[in-house]
Amino acid sequence: MSTAVEKIFARTLGRRVEAGDFVEAPVDLMYFHDGTGPLVLKHLVEEMEVTSIPHPERTVIVFDHSAPPHNDQVADLQRYVRKWASKLRIKYLYDLGEGICHQVVPEKGHVKPGQIIIGADSHTCTLGAFAAFATGIGATDMSYALATSTLWFKVPETLQVKMKGSLSRGVYSKDLILYIAGRLSASGALGKTLEFSGPALASFSVADRMTLCNMAVELGAISGFCPVNEDVLKFLRSRGAHADFTSSTDEGAADEVVEVDCSEVEPMVAAPSTVDNVKPVADVEGTPVDEVFIGSCTNGRIEDLRVAAAILKERRVAEGVRLVVVPASREVYLQALREGIIEELLKAGAMIGVPGCGPCLGLHMGVLADGEVAVSTANRNFVGRMGSKKARIYLASPATAAASAVEGRIADPRRYLP
Amino acid sequence: MKIRGKVWKFGDDVNTDVIIPARYLRTFDSSVWPQHVMEGIDPEFSKKVQPGDIIVAGRNFGCGSSREQAALAIKLAGIAAVVAESFGWIFFRNAINNGLPAVECPGISKAVETGDLIEIDLEKGVVSTPRGILQIKPYPVFMREILAHGGLVEYFKRKIRGD
Numbered sequence: 001m002s003t004a005v006e007k008i009f010a011r012t013l014g015r016r017v018e019a020g021d022f023v024e025a026p027v028d029l030m031y032f033h034d035g036t037g038p039l040v041l042k043h044l045v046e047e048m049e050v051t052s053i054p055h056p057e058r059t060v061i062v063f064d065h066s067a068p069p070h071n072d073q074v075a076d077l078q079r080y081v082r083k084w085a086s087k088l089r090i091k092y093l094y095d096l097g098e099g100i101c102h103q104v105v106p107e108k109g110h111v112k113p114g115q116i117i118i119g120a121d122s123h124t125c126t127l128g129a130f131a132a133f134a135t136g137i138g139a140t141d142m143s144y145a146l147a148t149s150t151l152w153f154k155v156p157e158t159l160q161v162k163m164k165g166s167l168s169r170g171v172y173s174k175d176l177i178l179y180i181a182g183r184l185s186a187s188g189a190l191g192k193t194l195e196f197s198g199p200a201l202a203s204f205s206v207a208d209r210m211t212l213c214n215m216a217v218e219l220g221a222i223s224g225f226c227p228v229n230e231d232v233l234k235f236l237r238s239r240g241a242h243a244d245f246t247s248s249t250d251e252g253a254a255d256e257v258v259e260v261d262c263s264e265v266e267p268m269v270a271a272p273s274t275v276d277n278v279k280p281v282a283d284v285e286g287t288p289v290d291e292v293f294i295g296s297c298t299n300g301r302i303e304d305l306r307v308a309a310a311i312l313k314e315r316r317v318a319e320g321v322r323l324v325v326v327p328a329s330r331e332v333y334l335q336a337l338r339e340g341i342i343e344e345l346l347k348a349g350a351m352i353g354v355p356g357c358g359p360c361l362g363l364h365m366g367v368l369a370d371g372e373v374a375v376s377t378a379n380r381n382f383v384g385r386m387g388s389k390k391a392r393i394y395l396a397s398p399a400t401a402a403a404s405a406v407e408g409r410i411a412d413p414r415r416y417l418p
Numbered sequence: 419m420k421i422r423g424k425v426w427k428f429g430d431d432v433n434t435d436v437i438i439p440a441r442y443l444r445t446f447d448s449s450v451w452p453q454h455v456m457e458g459i460d461p462e463f464s465k466k467v468q469p470g471d472i473i474v475a476g477r478n479f480g481c482g483s484s485r486e487q488a489a490l491a492i493k494l495a496g497i498a499a500v501v502a503e504s505f506g507w508i509f510f511r512n513a514i515n516n517g518l519p520a521v522e523c524p525g526i527s528k529a530v531e532t533g534d535l536i537e538i539d540l541e542k543g544v545v546s547t548p549r550g551i552l553q554i555k556p557y558p559v560f561m562r563e564i565l566a567h568g569g570l571v572e573y574f575k576r577k578i579r580g581d
Contacts, residue, residue, distance in 0.1 A: 077444060
C-alpha cells in the first residue's frame with residue numbers, strides 16, 4: 001500500500017520507499033527562471049567552481065519574471081544568465097516573451113508523469129497536474145542539482161483531497177482551491193503532497209488541474225498531485241511526451257484524507273493579506289477596486305481568458321480601473337488572438353501584457369500604490385506582494401476578476417454569465 | 419554547537435514577501451538584502467537587530483516564494499538562528515543550505531518573548547528558555563554536516579567533490 005509519490009520515488013530508486021524517508025534521488029528535470037537564475041548560476045560557477053554539468057539536456061531556463069527587463073540592472077542579470085546558459089550548454093532556454101516557466105515547461109513537452117522535477121520557483125508544484133513529483137527549491141539546491149543531477153528529498157506524506165459533486169455555474173477551480181485553502185489553512189498541508197482525487201476530478205481539465213496544484217504551496221505543501229486521466233494523457237501526447245506512469249495512491253495509503261463537496265463552493269476570494277483568509281465573494285461585494293490583474297501561473301491560460309472575455313465582451317472596464325491581462329505563454333496569446341479574445345479584451349479597455357509573470361510579484365506592469373485595492377487571479381496576496389505595503393490584494397477567479405473590472409467594485413460574476 | 423542570543427519574536431505564517439520583497443532581489447550586491455529584512459512586518463527591524471540575535475516564530479515560518487535571499491537577508495543581518503514551531507519547506511532548505519540553523523521546536527512561541535535570552539544546543543537537542551527547556555527535532559546526519567560546513571556550497575566542494 002503506497003501513495004503515488006512513494007511509488008514515484010520507489011520507481012526511480014529501485015527500492016521500497018516510505019513517507020518520511022530521506023533519500024538522495026536523481027532528478028529528471030530541472031528548471032529555473034530569470035528571477036532565481038542569477039543566484040543559481042553565481043553559486044554554481046563562481047562559488048562551487050563548476051563549469052560543466054552532467055545533464056544539460058535535463059535543464060530548462062525560462063525568462064518570465066521580468067519580461068522584458070524593467071531596468072538596466074535586470075537586463076544585465078538576464079545577460080549573465082544567457083551567457084552561462086550558453087557556456088554550460090544548457091539545452092533549453094526559452095527567452096523573454098515565451099511565457100511563465102510552469103506553463104512553458106509542459107507546453108514544450110518537458111514534463112512526463114512519474115518524473116522527479118525540481119524548479120527554482122515555489123510554484124513548481126503546478127506540474128503535479130501531470131502526475132509528476134514536482135517541487136520548488138532554492139538557488140543553492142538548484143546549483144547542487146545542476147552539478148550532480150541529484151538532490152536530497154524527504155519523501156512527503158500525502159494529504160488527499162477527495163472531491164465529489166460538481167461546481168455550480170460561475171464557480172471555477174480557482175474558487176475551489178481558495179475554498180480548500182480557507183478550510184485547511186496556510187499550513188494545512190505543511191511538508192506534505194497535496195493530492196487531488198475523488199469522483200469530481202474527472203470533470204477537471206488540464207488547466208483546472210494546474211490551477212489546483214499551483215496553489216498547493218499556499219497550503220504549505222511540498223508538491224501538488226493529480227493522477228492522470230485521458231485528457232492529461234492526450235495533452236502530453238500532443239506535446240510528444242509519452243506517459244509510462246499511470247499509478248495513483250492506493251486506498252488507505254494517504255496520511256490524511258479530506259472530503260470536499262464541490263457543489264457547496266460559491267465564488268470565493270482570499271481577502272488581504274493571507275491566502276487562507278478566504279470568504280465568499282458575497283461578503284466583500286462592493287469593495288472599490290483600482291486594479292484588476294488576470295494572468296499568472298495560476299490563471300493565465302486560454303480557458304481563463306475565455307471566461308474573462310465572455311464577461312467583458314461588449315462591456316467596458318469601469319472608469320478609473322486599470323485592467324491588466326497577461327497571457328501565461330506565447331501559445332496562449334496566439335490562441336487568444338485566433339479566437340478574437342484579445343480584440344474583445346482590448347475593446348473593453350484592457351491592457352495586454354507580454355507573456356510572463358506580469359504584476360504578480362510587484363516588479364512591473366501594474367505595481368500598486370499606497371491604499372490601492374487589487375483583484376488578482378494570481379496566488380499570493382501578502383503585504384507588499386504587488387507593490388506598496390499599504391495596498392490590499394484580493395485573490396479571485398478570472399470570472400470574479402472580470403466582473404469586478406466591469407463594476408469597479410468586487411462583484412459576483414454569476415450575474416454576467418449567460 | 420551552542421547558540422545563545424536575544425530573541426525577536428514573530429507570529430505564524432511569516433512569508434518571504436514580508437521577509438524581503440521581490441523588488442530588492444535583482445542584484446548581486448548582497449549588502450542590500452539585510453537592509454530590508456522583515457521590512458513588511460517591522461520597517462525598523464534591520465536597525466534594531468544585533469549580531470547573534472535569534473528569531474523566534476510560530477508555524478510555517480518562511481512560507482511563500484523560493485527566493486533564497488529570504489534566508490540570506492536574515493543570515494547577513496547577523497541573526498544566529500531561527501527557531502520556529504514549523505517552517506515553510508523551501509525556506510528550511512534554503513536556511514540549512516546557507517549555514518543558518520533553522521530549528522524546529524514545538525512550543526517555542528509560547529515559551530519566549532522578545533528580549534528573552536535563549537540557548538540552543540544542537541548536540542543535546544534542546545532549547546533553554548526563561549520558562550523551561552524544550553526539545554527540538556534532531557537533524558539527520560547529512561544536514562548536520564551541511565551546517566557544519568557552513569552550507570551546501572562548501573559541503574559540495576569538500577565532502578562531495580573532495581577538494
